Amino acid sequence: MIHSLFIINSSGDVFLEKHWRSVISRSVCDYYLEAQRANPNDISPVIATPHHYLISIQRGGVSFVAVCMEEIPPLFVIEFLHRVVDTFQDYFSDCTESIIKENYVVIYELLDEMLDNGFPLATESNILKELIKPPNILRTIANTVTGKTNVSEVLPTGQLSNIPWRRTGVKYTNNEAYFDVIEEVDAIIDKSGATVFAEIQGYIDCCIKLSGMPDLTLSFMNPRLFDDVSFHPCVRFKRWEAERVLSFIPPDGNFRLISYHISSQSVVAIPIYVRHNLSIKTGEQGRLDLTVGPKQTLGRTVEAVKIEVLMPKCILNCVLTANQGKYNFDPVSKILHWDIGRIDVTKLPNIRGSVSIASGSNTAEINPSINVHFTINQLAVSGLKVNRLDMYGEKYKPFKGVKYITKAGRFQIRM
């Protein structure tokens, strides 16, 4: 099981350690730091040392390194570390070095509550929040005055019930349930513009503020679309198997209800194209010309478009003019960023200009790639549609809302 956790910043300082069993010297982190020094972006998630196994994740410039001593499912540890990060983000709205340092004691209390002897104890945000109240200014002041603490004195109600994700006695004046259907398009497009590979990774994120114990049923117009689904534990799997509806008692607040995967059955629409031309000859100035345009968007506007071009190593600098948005080129990482914004169909965004090439470099081995980001509101690119939401178990009429967003996931174009 998980013996210890070390939190390390990007310069390699261990700034928090927590041991759930006997204390392990922080010198064990040296193996990790060595890997970090060698290649900060490619640290293997599992590192074996003579006596320990270091399983790590990196988030926001902070590394979380769990130390284990015996055979253990690595995914178990990785998932747990993700949960730790999520919890910190949930509590402090971000998870950076300075925030962790500012909230040492709460973090220590949280870590202690999340793991006992290396076994996960309470990882549901609902339960944790009942045990240890998230800090806010008002409460801090009130506590100083009244002498109360952030630590609950009673056992959280949800801890042992069959629905550990929801506490009892939730009350709201406005009862609301919002669903965001978010779809990310992962794709690889080859030089000629043909799709090498495309899939949709979708999520339904909910913000549910409903009083009491509502029992919700969400149905889709076209539930056969999904290739694979992963549910929040609240979803009743049997009903899904039988009727293809999502029936659940929701957690209170924000949570991810379902994530799904669409690839093989349906052709994935590619909402954007990039026309690109990069001509490089040894000893000359090269030319770059990029045009971005919408493809299959069902009439919606493509917004927040950003383009990253990983230029070949031989390129020293770029002098470009863009008819829209701003660009910058980082000569060290060789990445050209072009922040476009929304695409106007009447005047397609274009960037062109010259690139200077290091003399004597081999120009034969160049294959720049483009990473594309975009957002399309009011569209789920798979065509998924929520049919209706019904509520049972409570009398009031909730306010319901569904929003569709399509985004680029890992959307790459090879040049």
Added chain:
Amino acid sequence: MTDSKYFTTTKKGEIFELKSELNNDKKEKKKEAVKKVIASMTVGKDVSALFPDVVNCMQTDNLELKKLVYLYLMNYAKSQPDMAIMAVNTFVKDCEDPNPLIRALAVRTMGCIRVDKITEYLCEPLRKCLKDEDPYVRKTAAVCVAKLYDISSGLVEDQGFLEQLKDLLSDSNPMVVANAVAALSEINESSPTGQPLVELNHATINKLLTALNECTEWGQVFILDSLSNYNPKDEREAQSICERITPRLAHANAAVVLSAVKVLMKMMEILAGDTEFCGTLSKKLAPPLVTLLSSEPEVQYVALRNINLIVQKKPDILKHEMKVFFVKYNDPIYVKLEKLDIMIRLASQANIAQVLSELKEYATEVDVDFVRKAVRAIGRCAIKVEPSAERCVSTLLDLIQTKVNYVVQEAIVVIKDIFRKYPNKYESIISTLCENLDTLDEPEARASMVWIIGEYAERIDNADELLDSFLEGFADENAQVQLQLLTAVVKLFLKRPAHTQALVQHVLSLATQDSDNPDLRDRGFIYWRLLSTDPAAAKEVVLADKPLISEETDLLEPTLLDELICHISSLASVYHKPPTAFVEGRSAGIRKTLPARQGSVEETNAQEATVIPNQESLIGDLLSMDIGSTVTQAAPAAPPTSNVDLLGGGLDVLLGGASDLSSGGVAPSTTGLLGDIFGLSSSPTMYTPPKTCWLPAEKGKGLEIMGTFARRNGQMTMDLSFTNKAMQAMSGFAIQFNKNSFGIAPAAPLNLGALQPGQTLEYNLPLSTNGPVQRMEPLTTLQVAVKNNVDVFYYACQMHIQVLFVEDGTLDKRVFLTTWRDIPSANEVQYTLSDLKGNADAISAKMTHNNIFTIAKRNVEGQDMLYQSLKLTNNIWVLLELKLQPGVNHATLSLKSRSVEVAPYVFQAYDAVVKNV
């Protein structure tokens, strides 16, 4: 207000200042002070000096303060064990608190304090908490048992906590069940024998499956992992387990998904006969595996390592999912390499075009390691998918045209393999290869190129010039290039002897006279001798046809693969090594294997093909092939077919078990043996079995104890050999026995003195029988605790009952007769002694030495009847009748005693005595 204020270091007397704040009367001040202490502790400062002051704050009704103090205690109790005792009372009191949160907190914290004195006090509260009315407390207590086991396994066993833990498996609350499973599996993991403490049976499995649906995601992982250790009794049970587990594949937690995959993979092995069911199950497995690849890179990495195993075992599951393994340029390198590996495994005629165009794309990437692997992958595809070979070769040629140095070198290495696989097909490209001769600077690429030149010397017009140019720097070449050069020149000579005589003489003299590499010299001499005695034979040997190489490289060995399939989702699956190979301190005890298939065994992956070993050994192979084809037959290890393989797995287990036993029964040390010999030669004494290992060194922190029991001149002794295998001297030895069936206790204290590293000391400990008596199971079990300056060690050993036979065990004939009649026939047990040697008198004499006395001897109808009696130290009389037939080497033994439980042990003693003296 943030917590960073706790880190503002004050002047010099920081500790002093904290001390005074801790002793402040105001609660608020105290709490702030404790927070400061904790903050210092988290960053690794030593604040242990404040121990008494912090502990003083413990008795409080403020839960936050209490928690903080507990945090502190957990960290420092080990270094201040005497102080930690001060906290015990509060703990015990808190375990009775009406608030379940406090009860749980107390029992949880106590388990974390790894101080022996505290653990003693832990037992009672823990026992109560395991039966607490509140499930939250029970589930915390379950974990506490695992903690306690880690500190003192003996205590957990003695106090019956294991039983209580097993009872929790049927708890009404799924959370409690999950934690009990987790605790039990952890205890299993660290148990000395590696044998599971709890045998899963049908009933428990059902309970676990029920709890699976309701417990937390972490609990589900624990339950699934222990389900994977269960072998269902029939196909129907396996099927029902599969059906109940399949929904877990849709869980949001990747760990749950992968653990479920593990169980399903194992069950599919059992259900292999039911192709329809397996087919649908396979279809269900693919989507969740694909989904794992859209998660964070860390999850992807672990998933890919596991998928690598799964596609080797069942290539069909993911055969349509090739595209998800296509590499994105910003994938971390560890993900890229894994994806590439799987792409090659999935490559088939159907998708080869796509794969090749991807690989070609990768070969122009930035990352050198990845590019090399991509080029190699193209070569592997050529060998694996025969119809695509031509395409692959032309792709490789395109890559060579790029003139990128490492791409060219890598390409040449793989082209050599392609030539081996498809001889006389692609030789037209040799000229292109030769153009790049000058740019090759890596030994492997140079060696491959030289091999190609030698192999096709007859088609390369300037082969002699090329080789000659290599010879100029012969001394500076890497050994493998030198060896290849030697062979290539000899080949050239045999093929085109006209103008190459000088060349071959040159290389032979270089190899035999100027080199200090023995391999090179030997080979040089062999060639020399061959060429000078019989050039025809040399031709036959050196230019012999080479066996074809074929498809799959670096496939895992099937037995290993099967074992690893059982370890899907674990560290073993990431390393692709069995846990025994890397988990520290793990006894080699149990190796998991897939259950033998039921029904007809379909040989799906029986591959007779020879396996290409990795590149280094390949060069070696090439060489051996040049020398003689008979050798080559043996060189590539043909993988055993999977039929044999299952057997192999089974044998491994058996052998593993057997070797454990044999290592337990190590031969006695020489001194002990000498003693035995002397004893025998002077006067026959009681049979003493050889010493066995009671405490292996790895358990005893370097102390190894071997021992046996003996009886000499009416005195029982425990003969012990202590060996110090640690680096430090050991001292302060003491020994104690637990209560046992015969009240055995040390008659004198263990007076061993110091034991130097590497030293072995013999010690005969006299035993008495006036210790406390408690019935043990088996009867002859004796639990021993040995203490030294390092630690206390516990072990259990089996006594030999003959040491308990007392000297005055003779009965008067008449008493014998009446007693025999008086004991009811229900108390009579029969046994057959086999492998007898000698006649009745000889046996009787042997017996007498072991305090088994012959009362009378009769001859009835040609059979010898011996009537014998013996008495145990606790005055149990045992009467025996031994029926011997002349000329037959087995005998019937009837035993009567008022305490008939001793019978099996007496029979054992008979066996030992008869066979061993």
